[in-house]
Amino acid sequence: MRPLIAHVRLDHFRHNYLLARQRHGGRALAVVKANAYGHGAVRCAQAVADIADGFAVACLEEALQLRAGGITGPILLLEGVFEAAELAEVQAHDLWLVVQSREQLEMLLAAPADKPYRVWLKMDSGMHRAGFFPADYAAAYQRLLQSGKVDAIVKMTHFARADEPGCDATDAQIAAFNAATAGLEGDVSVANSAGIMIHERAHRDWGRPGIMLYGSSPLPDGHPSAAGLKPVMRLSTRIFGVRELGVGEPVGYGASFVTTRPTRVGLMACGYADGYPRLASTGSPVLIDGANSQVIGRVSMDMMTVDLTDLPQAGVGSEVELWGDTISVNDVAAKAGTISYELLCNVKRAHFVYG
Structure with missing residues (x-):
């Protein structure tokens, strides 16, 4: 057969997950979206199922693949749902979901709920791709809380330039997030791989390591924070x-x-x-x-x-x-x-x- 081999070292994946969680502190969702960045989502998730605090995928289809592969731990839909009908699947398969727009918020508030949802409410703290603006965030939070349809709200945002050491954009995003969430109860998640590696102020309740799990650093070549990562x-x-x-x-x-x-x-x-x-x-x-x-x-x-x-x-x-x-x-x-x-x-x- 054609001799092109992609050797995926699951022990390296496991090592990198433990390293990411140790550096961040608290808990960490293993990001296995896009078929685990091309490595095989089910196999990678199975390799850490006994130690991972949970997993993150982009969408419902990816979550259902993990459930079919025997993954029973928490799975977060990073893009949330695209239409209201998906919420029934979210409930049936015990999935967590991001709410990042007014449309998604209205879908959830209008949907029946046999059991409460676990929501990660996303703020646009400066990336300007998705999420509620800081001025609108508390109102969205209160609507969810008062609906009686959620059992917990995790406050989250996403960094645009965390992989640029010395850039002040990440500190500005953290400051905007902190100001807009002051007084709102619940866990916090802000750190992606670069945030885990070099931004200690971003270390909160939940980390979201992605590329670092696969042994590739998002930081410039030679950055010491990449030490210890193993290519998967x-x-x-x-x-x-x-x-x-x-x-x-x-x-x-x-x-x-x-x-x-x-x-x-x-x-x-x-x-x-x-x-x-x-x-x-x-x-x-x-x-x-x-x-x-x-x-x-x-x-x-x-x-x-x-x-x-x-x-x-x-x-x-x-x-x-x-x-x-x-x-x-x-x-x-x-x-x-x-x-x-x-x-x-x-x-x-x-x-x-x-x-």
């Missing part, structure tokens, strides 16, 4: 063709790479249809049989080429780490002008191996 996915493939080229020969589509010396070119099974970013072409780092090399030429749909010139021992059958233990997924993402989240979420056509 190791994406690897193998060389299945080798050719020798002279000086001045083009490699791949568009002749974007032309040899400047006699060059051994390795052909490997992975391309942009598998989730490797097309923009991370010449210069993107790889590890071939434990030795550093690079991609040369454009990444194609199903294949890509690497430089074997300085690796005489490498050839057909040689293993190539695309990212994982030595090659940082952040480095590959930077080469493509994107972030690790996108790369990890987009892996497909690989054979997923768990262990």
Whole structure:
């Protein structure tokens, strides 16, 4: 079979969850939305089901997949519901939900409630994507509280620039949130991965670690707060063709790479249809049989080429780490002008191996 392997180390996922919760203090929801950032939501959730305080997903469909996979702990719908009919499923499957708009608030207040809802009421403290403005937050809180349809309200917000050390935007969001929630009872959740890692003022009752659970830091390279994270996915493939080229020969589509010396070119099974970013072409780092090399030429749909010139021992059958233990997924993402989240979420056509 095609030798593209996504090895998901569930022990690393478990390690990272415990590290995130220890750094944050209190409790932590393991964010496993988007199929656990491409790692397999059910398998990742099962790996921490005995220690996790709960889980967070984007939507109802993702929550139902976890319930079908035997996950019985709390599951929060980060986007809430999209229509009133979903609230019956929320009740039937004991889900928690975010309320982040007037429309969602009215849906909940109008819906029958056989048992109370657990609501996370979201404030827009400065990101301006979703949530109640600070001036409207207390009124929404009181309407929920007085409805008799909720058993608890967790006050929450989301940071826009927590991954930028030294930026004062996060402190401004925290201040806005604190001012608007003063005197309102209930647990608080404000910290995402970056908030957990570097913003101690954001450590409240509930953390919401996401990308850090998968061993990738949202912070700039080399930031000490990333110490201890273990990469969960190791994406690897193998060389299945080798050719020798002279000086001045083009490699791949568009002749974007032309040899400047006699060059051994390795052909490997992975391309942009598998989730490797097309923009991370010449210069993107790889590890071939434990030795550093690079991609040369454009990444194609199903294949890509690497430089074997300085690796005489490498050839057909040689293993190539695309990212994982030595090659940082952040480095590959930077080469493509994107972030690790996108790369990890987009892996497909690989054979997923768990262990």
